[in-house]
Amino acid sequence: MRTIVSALAASTILAGAAGAAEIYPLDRATILAKSPFDFKVELDAAHGEADIAVTVNGKPYAEVFGQPAAFVAEETDADGATLGSALILRDLSLAEPGRYTVEVKAGDETKSATWEVYATAEAPRVRNVIFIIGDGLSVAHRTSARIMSRGMTGGKADGRLAMDDLDHMAFIGTSSTHSIATDSANTASAYMTGHKSRVNALGVYADRTPDSLDDPRVETIAEALRRTTNKAIGIVSNSELQDATPAAVVAHTRRRGDKAEITGMFHEVLPEVMLGGGSAYFLNAEVPGSKRKDDKDYIQLFRDAGYAIATTREELAAGTNAGRLLGLFHTGNMDTWLDRNQLGKGTVDKFPDQPGLVEMTAAALDQLSRNEDGFFLMVEAASVDKMSHPMDWERAVLDTIELDHTVALARDFAARNPDTLVVLTGDHTHGLSLIGTIDTEKPGDDMREKLAVYDDAGFPDYVDADGDGYPDSLEVKRPLAIFSSNFPDYYETWGAKLDGPFVPAIQDGDGRYVANEAYKDVPGAVLRTGNLPRDNDTAVHAVDDVVLQASGPGAEAFKGYMEQSDVYKVLADVLALGTDQK
Amino acid sequence: MTQNLTRRSCLPLLAAALSLPALRPAAAASPDLSFAELYSSFSALGLEFSDKVKQLTGRKVSIQGFMAPPLKAEAQFFVLTEIPMALCPFCSTDADWPDNILVVYLDRKQTFTDPNQRIEARGTLERGSWTDPETGFVSQLRLRGARFAKV
CATH class of the missing domain: 2.60.40.10 (Immunoglobulins)
Incomplete structure (x- = not known):
């Protein structure tokens, strides 16, 4: 990344x-x-x-x-x-x-x-597609979420995740055109265009010229839907809307960092629903909090295009009669489930009324389902990735549970609207594994010896007394033990980061990432010397396959091993994007 | 809306700032400002500067923070952040700045510090959108004619 x-x-x-x-x-x-x-x-x-x-x-x-x-x-x-x-x-x-x-x-x-x-089928098989991406979603996120959310007895899960019961499944290869390794730009772009590309690129092949906006373009799914159908388009993410995954629905740039330009690309497509963070690139440069360099006021431009604007959970819940909805709940990336619901850390003090992914998706479905020709909705759980990079496993796993609740919502919608295809997938993986538990009650100060593996691991003791699917507290005696295969220098603190999202490494004067001294004095903290090159600030993406799951008409096409770009072919086929339906 | 400072209009400010240390004794005279005091409200539609920032605009202030890795060694400014930056927005296309940053223009060359090192910067507080002519970096809040020291 x-x-x-x-x-x-x-x-x-x-x-x-x-x-x-x-x-x-x-x-x-x-x-x-x-x-x-x-x-x-x-x-x-x-x-x-x-x-x-x-x-x-x-x-x-x-x-x-x-x-x-x-x-x-x-x-x-x-x-x-x-x-x-x-x-x-x-x-x-x-x-x-x-x-x-x-x-x-x-x-x-x-x-x-x-x-x-x-070519595609002549007639569409579905009215609606809900395409859900857990950014960085790996097998260990799913396993950890299932155990943390539902518990386990006698080696059998005490309950199932909503994603566990999707009908069809495929392994997805995520590699980019120039490297086995990959990032969220080219991977999401492959899903949303059917073309693989290079790291950092969205909706283009990466050519050799320095201009990031002149590279050879390919059609995005939003453009294909506009060209061939009257379907509504929705984009939901808890990252900045200009971040790679949501941007991939509409954008064409060699450089995912062209966020001001990407905001303009959203305005060219005008998706009926856009919910997420990233308002800083909608504000003109005169407004404190803006990250634009020009005087373009995209809040006004979207208002002029008929959008209702919501900036808080309350405003989102109030609903709108407008045909188009733009929800901007943060200047940057929105906060994690843990910070919004239990700890109040991160930037929750500044943006205290942010909706969660489930609420945003519900609002999007409510709005989009009014369109008689159906819709395409892309939902991204961004913080699964954003918290896996700094190895903040509890935040990443809790956001995976929130992602699963979003899958439950989508499945419920599909049950009432059977002409809906639901897809859940990751865009790439991370190198994390769940390897046991940490026995915090074992005597001694040497945390390494408290890591309980094999038979000693036992079962964690998270409690969900209120039955909301989330543990009531992370302060348990036997938490999950999750580690990354790759890391910069950092202090391992062997537990949930209750003081705020983890920042494992920071840059030294020579531009190399070194362990963040802020954690040096955490009881039991151990310095781990990194195995990544020293210009890497956090853990990196893994090349491991992604698991894609799907239910609904056409879902049977997802099977075996597939290239990420082939997923688009399935979407195009079930939506009959080769046929003019207008 | 704050008035956009032009380069011309901020030169007298800068000059005034530079002359101040000669007129009055030592650091203790600068009111302290903290990152927590920069804004009075946050909204997706924009942030609002605090009354304290509004009152101190044009005056010399001290503020503690961390130096983000500079854009280039010879840059005339650096970005002061509340906590050490884990990401390098200058060098990574998917990293971005937090909302609460302060751009610090130095009155003379100083050796950049380790980004882990807490520093105190002292300079004249300036507010309003400003695009650095050399780098295109846009800031809303700055210290001009500043110096810094390790804390």
């Missing part, structure tokens, strides 16, 4: 210097028939336009594509050094399904790419 901007710049330059012709979309791309996308050819050297020969299935490309591409004699890097010639054709679309082999020849350079253009 923590990808360094300078590395991005360097990689852009290296891609040119290393030199190889490239075709976008990349070889093996799968493309929804009739969906617009940008075609680009990058050549390593400068060539005359007449010296570049491009064929598609053996015919001149302009004949197949219907028009010629724009010729760029020389692309340049950030320092003005030449990168070679290019051809760019924006908004190309291919109506005829089948295999398209693109062959490029220019001087000594040759490159070939084959795309599969796919």
Whole structure:
């Protein structure tokens, strides 16, 4: 996740210097028939336009594509050094399904790419899709949430999570176009466009030029829904709305950090429901709390577009008769379930009336279900990831329980509206494992010896007397013991972080992350020397597969191992996005 | 809405700030400000500066915090935060600043400190949206003509 901007710049330059012709979309791309996308050819050297020969299935490309591409004699890097010639054709679309082999020849350079253009069912099988992403959701989050929420006796769970009873399941490969490792931008983008991309990229293939907004675009699901249906679109997250996962529904940028521009991209699509944090990028630069650099007032622009605006849980609960709803409950990322409901830490003192993910999803379903043509709703539980990075396991697991309650709500909606497909998945995983419990009552000060494994682990003693599915307190005698496979230098404190979200490492004067001394004097704290490179501030994403689950019409298509980009094909098929339904 | 300070309008302020230490004795004279006192209200539609910040605008104040890793070694300003920054918004595309930051413009070059080190910065409090001409960094609240010391 923590990808360094300078590395991005360097990689852009290296891609040119290393030199190889490239075709976008990349070889093996799968493309929804009739969906617009940008075609680009990058050549390593400068060539005359007449010296570049491009064929598609053996015919001149302009004949197949219907028009010629724009010729760029020389692309340049950030320092003005030449990168070679290019051809760019924006908004190309291919109506005829089948295999398209693109062959490029220019001087000594040759490159070939084959795309599969796919059709969909002619008629939709579902009216509604609820696509729920637990950001970073890994198997250990699920196991821990089940044990913490429902308990366990005699080796059998005392109850089931709502996600445990979804009907179909697949393993999902999350890797990016340039690396087995991945981030929330390219992974969410693969779900929402059907195209894999590079770390930090949303709705584009990552090209070699420094401009983050000129990369070859692919169609997002929101754009496809607008093009082919009259469905309403909803986006719910407890992160900033511009954060990678919610942004992936609408955005096109090489750099997920282009949050001011991403806000504008939401305004271009105008999803009927948008609920989350990130108001700082809606406020013009004059307003304290704004993170914009210009005078654009997106609060007003969305009001002008017919949106009702809610800024607190109370305002959200009041409902609206407006056709469009924008809920902005925080200038930045919203607080975790633990901080909102039990501890009042984080930024809850500043934003005391934030709705939870379940309430936001309920409000979104209420609003979206008024649309007679149905809806597509993307819900993200963002803090599962945001708390797994700093290894704040209790916050991550409690937010997984909140995610599960959201799944329960979606399943309940689907039970009443059987033409609804419910999907639950992660975008990528984390390297955490649940390995036992911590026996806090074992005598002695050496916390390591209190880690109870194998037979000693026993069962944790969380209590849920009020039956809300959450433990009444984290201050128990035998909490879960969860650890990360990878970490920066940090002080292990062997328990829930009751004073606020954990901050394991901070930067030293040389830019290296070192253990945060704030935890040095916590009783029992032990310094763990990191195994990550020292420029990593927190634990990183794992490359491990994600488990996707689904129920409803079309859910049977999710099975075995699937690439993340193939998930989009299933959505496109059940929604019949290859057919004009307007 | 606070008035947007132009570069021209803040120069006299800066000059005034620089002359102050000569006119009056030592640090004790600067009123203290804390991060908890910066805003009187928080809303998704914007924050409101506290009365104390409004009263102290244009005056010399002291505030304690931590230096965020600087944008570049020779930058003329640094970002002061309430707690040490775990993320580097200058270097990471998905990291972002907290709401309550203070930008500190130094009156002379000082060696940047370890971000773990608590410091006290003293300078003239300036409020209003300001875009740093060199870096494009936008701030709402600043110290001008500032110096800092380890606490």
